[in-house]
């Protein structure tokens with residue numbers, strides 16, 4: 001596995017490894033890698049000839065500087081896991097390499113980034129779009145894998161690829177879960193054992209909501225989920241919204257043969273967790 005830190009070095013490594021007619025698969029990450037990331041790498045390996053992974057904690061997507069500071073950084077461990085996973089090239093740049101000057105580009109995602117994560121983390125998706133488009137321009141992949149846990153991010157990236165005509169196939173990777181159902185996330189590292197056990201309630205309530213959804217309106221299901229999760233003294237729901245699973249527009253009623261997704265953000269202590277669940281009625 002080649003470790004690179006500069007744009008020139010990663011591009012030279014890619015050119016060298018890929019040669020002619022080889023498919024480049026890419027998995028962008030912010031490090032603190034867990035099984036969930038490794039499953040995205042496996043998907044990239046199945047769909048490409050050369051796999052590149054970036055490890056970069058992108059400052060422009062954190063609306064809260066404290067959250068950026070506290071974000072776990074475990075680069076030596078990450079390098080070991082990437083090596084064991086059979087990654088070809090890792091790109092671990094300094095901020096100055098990604099942003100040689102301030103990125104002042106604005107991206108318009110319409111309603112998509114004005115609600116849920118976009119509403120509660122102003123500027124977050126602008127930052128994600130800045131770094132992801134920059135990484136796409138550097139790595140020039142044909143295939144990129146993003147986790148479905150960040151469901152809204154996946155929708156924003158699909159729109160970015162579509163609006164800016166990137167010749168890239170986006171492949172969603174299913175959410176991996178701890179034994180108790182908690183969605184795997186780098187942020188789980190910051191939970192105490194007690195909090196981790198209580199955070200399992202999020203998944204349990206979402207699963208239960210799937211089975212009752214048909215008897216209630218989306219608004220009633222939203223209210224039910226929020227109440228039920230908040231009932232746990234360790235958990236505080238920031239939002240739970242049921243939307244069309246493609247456009248992410250909020251819905252007022254269920255229609256036959258349509259698919260929906262419920263996205264949730266919950267504070268467990270001071271750790272903010274997100275998850276989602278599909279509804280097909």
Ligand code: PAF
Pocket residue numbers: 028029030056058061128131132150153
């Ligand atoms: O999902 C993440 O880890 C980040 O938002 C990403 C896509 C690597 C951009 O920094």
